[in-house]
Amino acid sequence: EMKNSEIAVRKNEAISRGVGMTTQVYAAKAENAEVWDVEGRRYIDFAGGIAVLNTGHRHPKVIEAVKKQLDCFTHTCHQVMPYENYVALAERLNKLVPIAGPKKTIFATTGAEAVENAVKIARCATGRSAVIAFTGAFHGRTFMGMALTGKVVPYKVGFGQMMGDVFHVPFPIELHGISVEESLDVLDKLFKADVDPKRVAAIILEPVQGEGGFYEVPRALMKAVRQICDEHGILLIADEVQTGFARTGKLFGMENYDVQPDLMTMAKSLAGGFPLSAVTGRAELMDAPGPGGLGGTYAGNPLAIAASHAVLDVIEEEKLCDRANQLGGRLKQRLEALRADIPQISDIRGPGFMVAVEFAQAGTTKPDADLTNAIRLKALEKGLILLTCGVYGNVIRFLSPITIQDEVFNEALDIIEASIREVVG
Ligand code: PMP
Structure with a gap:
């Protein structure tokens, strides 16, 4: 014992x-x-x-799906010998993710990697490098994820210079005296003082900040951010790593708003306890990086993919x-x-x-x-x-x-x- x-x-x-x-x-x-x-x-x-x-x-359905996959194969690397359930899961997410028009998907393993990949895709598709995030945001512990994260202690302390071209705007929290107007005013000042909006590849936000305190993006902010993105050719990335898969009462947190992102990151409850993350986005953006620019040895592991199919079934059936x-x-x-x-x-x-x-x-x-x-x-x-x-x-x-x-x-x-x-x- x-x-x-x-x-x-x-x-x-x-x-x-x-x-x-x-x-x-x-x-x-x-x-x-x-x-x-x-x-x-x-x-x-x-x-x-x-x-x-x-x-x-x-969940019995998830365990059953993974056991079935265990008996077939556990790893081939999708870039070497692909498997159908990877393709089928991409098809499912392309149908489910609230973005209009043709979509494509890639898989990775962790939430941070999904964020990394979304930023790579946004940079590649726009030919721009700057990214704007919000204070209090959490986007992971890799170098880009850490840079985007809007909290110094404990996430950035001691780790030296952050990735360049990352900017933070105050996240509006009425309870703590920060209004939507103030956030938008800082964004406007950022464009005047620090970065040409035509150099900004993406604005990334969580529909509800997770680690940051379960604060919802106010409707007015979401609408304004979408308008600003459209005005300057900036892509909107919704980080749904924590908000996704029925948590907010909708399959995705963005479904609580009447605007859509261009790219969406998913992880966590996507595969019910198995390591899997995904980026789904507008097809022409997702196809910007050349062959070999995206992927990873374990990206879209077959056991996790099998689990995810079962998770999506369970969310629907139950x-x-x-x-x-x-x-x-x-x-x-x-x-x-x-x-x-x-x-x-x-x-x-x-x-x-x-x-x-x-x-x-x-x-x-x-x-x-x-x-x-x-x-x-x-x-x-x-x-x-x-x-x-x-x-x-x-x-x-x-x-x-x-x-x-x-x-x-x-x-x-x-x-x-x-x-x-x-x-x-
Ligand atoms: N984005 C959000 C919104 C998260 O909540 C998290 C994890 N808490 C991440 C990214 C990073 O995910 P992971 O820990 O799987 O890298």
Whole structure:
């Protein structure tokens, strides 16, 4: 029998501290929305491996699809000996992604790689190099992903000069006093002071900022950004790595807006726990790079592709978009009911089941990260795994599987309420 504390000691010896960890609970097995640690203790999983498990741990259909693929082949490299299910998944995404007209897709392995590839495609298609992102954004830990990420601590500290030609504009958060007008004003000043808009290849944004705090792009900003892109020939990249696959109550977060991106990045819940990412975009853009310019040894691994087909089936068959709206509604209702007693709750928000609660000093919007983390730890003690997020670390986000059973969901709601009440006192 292994003990969490003993593995934790070994972990500290063996693993770089650069890989941050939010728990020291070592996983032994998992099923849908529940995980068990090496000591046999059960937890409800509201982290979902950071937004990967919208269809839950080990969904039977996903496991069945992967087992079937395991018995055929596990790797050939699509660039050497291609396979049909890769083509079929591209066809499916081309149909599903909310971009008008002919589309094409490529596969990669991680979210950061999807972002890298989207930027490469945008640069190649436009012949321009600059990229604009938003403060608070998270786009990955590779060099371009890191440069695009709008948060210095901990993502950029110590890693030296960032990729050139990347600019940040304040993300509008009304709650923290930044309006859409202010964001657009800074963008305008950027075009006057720093970069010719005709040199900008792309503007990248998350429809709902994930790591940044579950803040939705305001409708007015999305519309204005699309107009500015059209005016200057800039491409709009929607990073749907965290918002995708039914989380926001739609298959993609962009479906909550009436504008479309030119390119879209996907990862995480795309393959229900297997490493797979994708870029889908307008066909003529996707075809800009020459043969060999895109790809990778493991890009579009057959096991992950098989899993992804099953994930898309499950989202459809189990109507997970509707379910996300129901669960999100119940969670928000429960949190709203707490507000009368808990003046430290400064905001409850989010489309579909991309729900978050923000904590501040009582009666203000002044972020309280310590209180937020204390609530997370109290919930962990009670058997519920939660994640915080936000530029100020004062947001608890809920990334439960959308397939969670009602009894388990209700149990989690009770733990959330009890944890908040106990910590606030
Ligand atoms: N983009 C967004 C919006 C993300 O949330 C993340 C991961 N949190 C990434 C990119 C990077 O994905 P990965 O960790 O798979 O590289």
